[in-house]
Amino acid sequence: MNKPIIAVAAIAVIAVAGWTWNESRYYDAPERPALNVVDIDGNIVGEYRAPLARDMLAEENAESIILGMRLLNETARLLPDNVGDGLNCNSCHMAQGKRPLGAPYINTINDYPKFMPRAQDVLNIQERINGCFRRSMNGVPLDESSVEMQAMVDYMDWLRGDVEKGNRVSIQNMEYFKVGQFTPDPVRGEQIYVQQCASCHGGNGEGMKDQFGDFIFPPLWGDESFNLGAGMARISRAAPFVLHNMPLGVSLDAPLGQITLSKQDAVDVSAYFTVKPRPDFPDKIHDWPGVPKPPDFRAH
Amino acid sequence: MKKATQIAIFSCAVLLVGAVAVAKSVPYWFAPLMDNPPQVDITDPELIAKGQYYARVADCVACHTAPGGKAFAGGLGMQTPLGAIYSTNITPDPETGIGNYSYADFERAVRRGIRPDNVALYPAMPFVSYMIAKDDEIEAMYAYFMSAVLPVKQDNQVATIPWPANMRWPLAWWQLIFAQPREFEENPSLTAQQNHGAYLVEGLAHCGACHTPRGIGFQEKSLSNNDSEQFLAGSVLEGWYAKSLRNEGVGLAIWSEEELVEFLRTGRTHHTAAFGSMSEVVEKSTQYFTDTDLHAIASYLMSLPPRKGYAANWQPTEDTTTAKLRSGNITEPGEIIYVQECAACHRMDGKGAPRVFPALAGNSIVFAEDPSSLIQVTMAGGKMADTKHDMMAFTMPGFYHLSNQDLADVLNFIRNGWGNHGSEISTRDIARMRRVVDHAPTHYVPHENVNVPQFSSIVGGASHE
Numbered sequence: 218m219n220k221p222i223i224a225v226a227a228i229a230v231i232a233v234a235g236w237t238w239n240e241s242r243y244y245d246a247p248e249r250p251a252l253n254v255v256d257i258d259g260n261i262v263g264e265y266r267a268p269l270a271r272d273m274l275a276e277e278n279a280e281s282i283i284l285g286m287r288l289l290n291e292t293a294r295l296l297p298d299n300v301g302d303g304l305n306c307n308s309c310h311m312a313q314g315k316r317p318l319g320a321p322y323i324n325t326i327n328d329y330p331k332f333m334p335r336a337q338d339v340l341n342i343q344e345r346i347n348g349c350f351r352r353s354m355n356g357v358p359l360d361e362s363s364v365e366m367q368a369m370v371d372y373m374d375w376l377r378g379d380v381e382k383g384n385r386v387s388i389q390n391m392e393y394f395k396v397g398q399f400t401p402d403p404v405r406g407e408q409i410y411v412q413q414c415a416s417c418h419g420g421n422g423e424g425m426k427d428q429f430g431d432f433i434f435p436p437l438w439g440d441e442s443f444n445l446g447a448g449m450a451r452i453s454r455a456a457p458f459v460l461h462n463m464p465l466g467v468s469l470d471a472p473l474g475q476i477t478l479s480k481q482d483a484v485d486v487s488a489y490f491t492v493k494p495r496p497d498f499p500d501k502i503h504d505w506p507g508v509p510k511p512p513d514f515r516a517h
Numbered sequence: 518m519k520k521a522t523q524i525a526i527f528s529c530a531v532l533l534v535g536a537v538a539v540a541k542s543v544p545y546w547f548a549p550l551m552d553n554p555p556q557v558d559i560t561d562p563e564l565i566a567k568g569q570y571y572a573r574v575a576d577c578v579a580c581h582t583a584p585g586g587k588a589f590a591g592g593l594g595m596q597t598p599l600g601a602i603y604s605t606n607i608t609p610d611p612e613t614g615i616g617n618y619s620y621a622d623f624e625r626a627v628r629r630g631i632r633p634d635n636v637a638l639y640p641a642m643p644f645v646s647y648m649i650a651k652d653d654e655i656e657a658m659y660a661y662f663m664s665a666v667l668p669v670k671q672d673n674q675v676a677t678i679p680w681p682a683n684m685r686w687p688l689a690w691w692q693l694i695f696a697q698p699r700e701f702e703e704n705p706s707l708t709a710q711q712n713h714g715a716y717l718v719e720g721l722a723h724c725g726a727c728h729t730p731r732g733i734g735f736q737e738k739s740l741s742n743n744d745s746e747q748f749l750a751g752s753v754l755e756g757w758y759a760k761s762l763r764n765e766g767v768g769l770a771i772w773s774e775e776e777l778v779e780f781l782r783t784g785r786t787h788h789t790a791a792f793g794s795m796s797e798v799v800e801k802s803t804q805y806f807t808d809t810d811l812h813a814i815a816s817y818l819m820s821l822p823p824r825k826g827y828a829a830n831w832q833p834t835e836d837t838t839t840a841k842l843r844s845g846n847i848t849e850p851g852e853i854i855y856v857q858e859c860a861a862c863h864r865m866d867g868k869g870a871p872r873v874f875p876a877l878a879g880n881s882i883v884f885a886e887d888p889s890s891l892i893q894v895t896m897a898g899g900k901m902a903d904t905k906h907d908m909m910a911f912t913m914p915g916f917y918h919l920s921n922q923d924l925a926d927v928l929n930f931i932r933n934g935w936g937n938h939g940s941e942i943s944t945r946d947i948a949r950m951r952r953v954v955d956h957a958p959t960h961y962v963p964h965e966n967v968n969v970p971q972f973s974s975i976v977g978g979a980s981h982e
Binding site (some may be wrong): 271312 | 536598599682687690733734845847848849850853854856857858860861862864865866868870871872873874897898899900907908909911912913914915916917918919920921923926945948949951952955
C-alpha cells in the first residue's frame with residue numbers, strides 16, 4: 218500500500234522540482250535604477266548608473282583607480298604621514314562614495330573647482346581633499362602632484378562615469394536641514410549615544426580597532442578623533458550626516474545606513490558628541506575670512 | 518482488453534475509496550483522545566510560568582505569529598513546492614483559536630498532530646518531535662495557553678495549495694507511515710547532562726525540524742541520533758540551509774561548547790551571528806533557556822559523531838587573502854566586488870567587527886556543505902537576534918541588486934578566501950535562490966490585528982518623522 222503512494226509522491230516532487238529548476242534560469246537582477254543627469258539649467262540630459270565594480274579592472278588606469286579606492290578606504294593605514302588621527306576619507310563618505318545623502322563622490326569631479334564659504338575662495342579638488350586631511354584627518358596636506366592625490370582623483374573620476382563636466386547627477390550630498398530650528402538636548406543625546414552608537418564607537422567615543430590596530434569604527438572624540446576644524450565637529454554638519462547614515466546596519470535595504478533616527482534624535486546625539494574634547498585646529502581663525510562665522514563655529 | 522481496463526479502473530476506485538476510508542478512521546484508533554485526561558489547574562501561577570518556559574523551548578510563537586501580527590494568532594505563511602500553508606491561531610479565543618480545546622484535545626494536537634475535528638495537521642507542525650515531551654510539560658503549556666496568552670480573534674487562513682493536493686486525508690497516511698508513537702530513549706553511552714540535551718533537542722526544541730534532512734515525503738529522515746547519523750546532518754528549508762549540528766568538519770567541529778551556549782543565548786559570538794530563521798529562534802526561544810538547558814544542549818550536540826565519510830575536523834588552508842587585499846593586489850572580479858561592496862564591514866581580514874559584523878574567515882556557514890544560506894543572506898539580507906544581551910541588533914542589507922555573475926564571483930571569493938574552502942557556486946545557484954526569494958511566502962495579518970510595534974525609539978518622547 219505504501220509503495221505506490223510513495224512512488225506517486227516521488228514523481229510529483231521530482232516534477233515540481235524539475236519545473237522550478239528549469240524556470241529559475243530566467244531569474245537575474247532587475248535593471249539597476251538610473252539617476253537623472255541634469256545640465257546647469259536643470260534639464261534632464263541623460264541617465265547615470267554607478268559604474269560596476271568589476272569594470273574597474275578593465276579601465277586603462279585601473280591601477281591608479283584601485284589605489285585611489287584603497288586610499289579613500291584605508292587612509293590612516295596607507296598614508297600615516299598625512300593622517301594624524303584614526304579616520305579615513307570613507308569614515309564619512311559612505312559606501313565607497315556612492316551613497317546619496319552620505320557625502321558621495323559622484324559629482325565631486327564635476328563640482329570642482331568650487332566656491333567654498335569657509336575659505337571664501339574657489340578651491341580645486343586637490344585643495345578640497347587636503348582640507349579633509351588637515352581637519353577631519355587632523356593631519357598634513359598631501360602633495361597635490363603626488364601619485365596618491367592623482368589616484369584619489371582618478372577614483373572619483375571613474376565614479377563620475379560618462380557624466381560630462383557642466384552636468385550633474387541629480388543627487389543630494391547631504392540633507393542640510395535647518396538644525397537651528399531644533400533645540401539640542403545633549404542629555405537625551407547621551408542616552409541615544411549609549412543605546413545606538415556605543416556598540417561600535419565605544420563608550421568613551423574611542424572607536425574600535427581591528428587585529429592590526431587599524432580603526433574599524435572611527436573614534437568620535439579624544440586625541441585620535443577629528444579636530445575642531447572639521448565639519449563633523451559642527452552640529453549643523455554632523456546632524457545631517459547622522460540623520461541619514463547612522464547607525465549602520467539597521468536596515469535590510471542596501472546600502473548600509475538608512476534613516477532610522479528622527480531629526481531631533483540626530484540633533485541631540487550630535488550635540489552630545491561634537492562638543493567632546495578633541496584636537497585643536499589653530500588655523501580655524503582663518504576660516505570664514507571677512508564674513509561672520511557660523512553659529513556653530515568651534516572656537517574651542 | 519476493454520474488460521481489463523474496466524477491472525483496472527474499478528480496482529483503482531476501490532483502492533482509493535479504501536485509502537480514504539482508512540485515512541478517515543486513523544485518528545480514532547491510531548491516535549485517539551486520551552482516556553481519563555488529568556485535571557489541569559490552568560489557574561496555577563506556577564504551572565503557567567512553567568508552561569511559558571516550555572512554550573518558549575518549543576518556540577510555538579515563531580511559527581504561530583505572522584510578522585507584524587499578534588502573538589500566537591497564526592497567519593505565518595510557509596512555502597511548500599505546491600503553495601503556501603499558514604500557521605493557525607493558537608490563542609485561547611474560543612471561536613477562532615483553541616479556547617474550546619480540552620486538555621485532551623490540546624495534548625493530541627501537540628503530540629499527535631490531530632485536530633479536535635479528527636483532521637490531521639500538516640507536518641510543518643513538529644508533533645513528531647513534541648511527541649516525546651513529558652506529560653507535565655504538556656500540561657503546563659496547556660495552562661499557559663489557556664490562561665496567560667491573550668485571546669485574539671483571527672480566522673485561520675486557507676492554504677493556497679490547489680486541489681487535489683490540498684486534500685487532507687492523505688496526511689493521515691503520512692502519520693501512519695512517519696509519525697508512529699515513540700518515547701524518548703536515553704543513550705547509556707552519554708552523560709546525564711547530554712541525555713537531557715538530547716531530550717530537549719529531539720523533543721520540544723525540535724532542532725531536527727530544520728536541521729535534519731527530509732525525505733521524499735517531507736519526513737525528517739531521522740528523529741534521534743540513536744536511529745541514524747542523518748539526525749541534524751543539515752537541511753534546506755525555504756532556501757535557508759540549516760547546517761549540520763554534528764561534531765564534524767562541516768558541522769560544529771570548529772565551535773566550542775561555550776561558544777554554542779553563547780550563540781544560543783545571545784544570537785552571536787565574537788565572530789559569528791545567527792541570521793535567517795535561526796535569528797528568530799534565538800530571539801524568541803533559546804535566549805530564554807536556563808543555563809542548565811543550554812549547556813545540556815551544547816554538550817549533547819558536541820557528542821554527535823561525524824557522519825561516515827565526513828572529516829571530523831575542519832582544517833583551514835593558509836590565509837593568503839588578507840595580505841593580498843591589504844597590499845592592494847586586486848586582480849579578480851570577486852576581489853574588487855568584495856572590496857567595494859563587503860569590505861567596509863567584513864574587512865580586508867574577513868574578520869568583521871566583534872559582535873557587530875560577523876567574520877567570514879572561518880565562519881562555518883560560509884564554507885558549509887550547502888551554500889544556500891550564504892547565498893540567501895547575501896541576496897536578501899539578514900537580521901541578528903535582538904536580545905537583552907546586546908544593545909543593538911544589526912542587519913546585513915540584501916544585495917539583490919547585484920547580478921548573478923557578481924554574486925557568484927564574490928561568494929566564491931568569500932567561500933575560498935582567508936583559508937575557507939568550499940564547493941563552487943554557479944550563476945545558476947544564484948538564479949535558483951533568486952526564484953526562492955521572489956516567491957517568499959506572504960503572511961496573513963488582518964488589518965485589525967496589525968501589531969503596532971513599540972518603536973525601538975530609543976528614548977521616550979522621540980518622534981519619528
